[in-house]
Amino acid sequence: MNPEVSLKDKKMIYTVKDFNLWYGNTHALKNIQLDIPTKEVTAIIGPSGCGKSTFIKTLNRMVELVPSVKMTGSINYNEQNIFDPRYKVEQLRTDVGMVFQKPNPFPKSIYENIAYGPKIHGVKDKTVLDEVVEKSLKGAALWDEVKDRLKENAFGLSGGQQQRLCIARSLAVEPEVLLMDEPTSALDPISTSKVEDLIQTLKKDYSIIIVTHNMQQAARISDQTAFFLNGEVVEYDKTEIIYSNPNDKRTDDYISGKFG
Numbered sequence: 051m052n053p054e055v056s057l058k059d060k061k062m063i064y065t066v067k068d069f070n071l072w073y074g075n076t077h078a079l080k081n082i083q084l085d086i087p088t089k090e091v092t093a094i095i096g097p098s099g100c101g102k103s104t105f106i107k108t109l110n111r112m113v114e115l116v117p118s119v120k121m122t123g124s125i126n127y128n129e130q131n132i133f134d135p136r137y138k139v140e141q142l143r144t145d146v147g148m149v150f151q152k153p154n155p156f157p158k159s160i161y162e163n164i165a166y167g168p169k170i171h172g173v174k175d176k177t178v179l180d181e182v183v184e185k186s187l188k189g190a191a192l193w194d195e196v197k198d199r200l201k202e203n204a205f206g207l208s209g210g211q212q213q214r215l216c217i218a219r220s221l222a223v224e225p226e227v228l229l230m231d232e233p234t235s236a237l238d239p240i241s242t243s244k245v246e247d248l249i250q251t252l253k254k255d256y257s258i259i260i261v262t263h264n265m266q267q268a269a270r271i272s273d274q275t276a277f278f279l280n281g282e283v284v285e286y287d288k289t290e291i292i293y294s295n296p297n298d299k300r301t302d303d304y305i306s307g308k309f310g
């Protein structure tokens with residue numbers, strides 16, 4: 051990141067304004083204002099239940115699958131309000147990939163896990179599919195480990211490999227954004243470090259928003275960090291500021307492990 055450019059002067063992929071979300075009577079997100087820069091890593095941190103997952107599931111409108119959800123305010127993605135009735139949610143879900151806490155490959159071969167998305171989008175040509183599979187697996191730093199076993203079931207991979215397979219599966223439909231909800235919390239330290247290295251490589255081409263409970267991880271890999279507490283954004287700034295000189299005492303207390 052160029053330290054000369056302040057957060058507000060960057061090109062934004064998302065602009066969140068006056069955003070509120072309720073599950074029934076639970077006010078889960080309160081008056082969120084957050085601008086998320088393009089092609090950088092933005093970390094969302096905060097204690098359990100503060101709204102981190104809800105927030106990232108809002109960015110691809112997945113949260114609406116919960117029937118009791120009500121929302122107010124706006125979220126612009128590439129300057130278009132994703133809640134506009136004319137907005138095409140299918141396109142949003144193609145542009146914005148998601149990787150979950152636990153690797154969730156399909157019960158299919160490694161190859162089919164990757165080819166599935168492009169096939170649904172109408173790609174039939176075997177040569178093209180082969181290329182997409184290779185490119186996506188290379189993009190997720192998994193190709194060398196699996197290139198000789200593409201026909202084998204994905205469940206035969208280690209947990210860390212399965213998570214990189216899920217990242218490759220997201221890449222196969224050419225997204226712009228990757229939402230990651232605690233992507234390494236089920237992984238051992240070596241796999242975690244591989245996924246963290248991968249995130250650093252991927253941010254050249256993708257905007258990445260990552261929820262993490264691991265504060266060292268946010269400090270290592272993110273350009274900016276938002277600290278959520280009780281559904282509010284307490285503080286949002288460049289990661290080095292959040293970790294070295296936060297403005298709000300609650301951020302300081304959380305970072306220094308006094309609660310959470």
Ligand SMILES: Nc1ncnc2c1ncn2[C@@H]1O[C@H](COP(=O)(O)OP(=O)(O)OP(=O)(O)O)[C@@H](O)[C@H]1O
Nearest residue numbers: 073076078096097098099100101102103104105116
């Ligand atoms: N499907 C749901 N129905 C009702 N309430 C929900 C639902 N999902 C989340 N909530 C509530 O919304 C609030 C925020 O939850 P959320 O899962 O977004 O927090 P979180 O910060 O991601 O927590 P964690 O770190 O434990 O995953 C909590 O009070 C939670 O109980």
